[in-house]
Amino acid sequence: xxxxxxxCSQSELPASGxxxxxxxxxxxxCVANLNGAISVLNGVCPHExxxxxxxxxxxxCVVCPWHGYGFDLRTGQAPDDPSMKVEVFESKLEDGExxxxx
Numbered sequence: 148x149x150x151x152x153x154x155c156s157q158s159e160l161p162a163s164g165x166x167x168x169x170x171x172x173x174x175x176x177c178v179a180n181l182n183g184a185i186s187v188l189n190g191v192c193p194h195e196x197x198x199x200x201x202x203x204x205x206x207x208c209v210v211c212p213w214h215g216y217g218f219d220l221r222t223g224q225a226p227d228d229p230s231m232k233v234e235v236f237e238s239k240l241e242d243g244e245x246x247x248x249x
Contacts, residue, residue: 151239151246154178154187160245166209168200172249175200176236179209179220186220187238187247193231 154171155178161167166179168190175190177199188209190200197213204210208217208226218225218233225231238247 149248151237151241152249154238154245154247157240157243157245160185164204166200166202166204168198171247174249176247176249177202177209177233178245179204181207181220184220185238185240185245187236187245188218188220188223189234189236191233192216192218193233199233 152171154169161180163180163182166177169176169178177188177190179186192199192211194214194216197211199209199211202210202212208219210217216225223233223235236247
């Protein structure tokens with residue numbers, strides 16, 4: 148079972164309603180803040196490998212900046228395309244750091 152890995156400090160978290168891109172263990176991650184609820188997702192869009200950490204949040208989804216694919220911040224599912232999904236990682240804030248099981 149994977150351990151929780153440090154993603155960023157609490158002070159580096161994106162502002163509410165935004166996303167940010169981080170790298171941990173050589174993996175691109177998208178960290179999203181929706182009204183204080185933090186989500187950590189695979190940072191690569193499965194459509195054409197766009198950077199989800201450079202996207203926006205709309206209707207509870209992170210939206211890829213390249214072609215507009217959206218992925219639910221809780222489930223990773225694309226509401227408009229059942230075949231598209233990104234991995235959502237279990238995460239927690241602990242001792243001033245965001246950690247996730249990658």
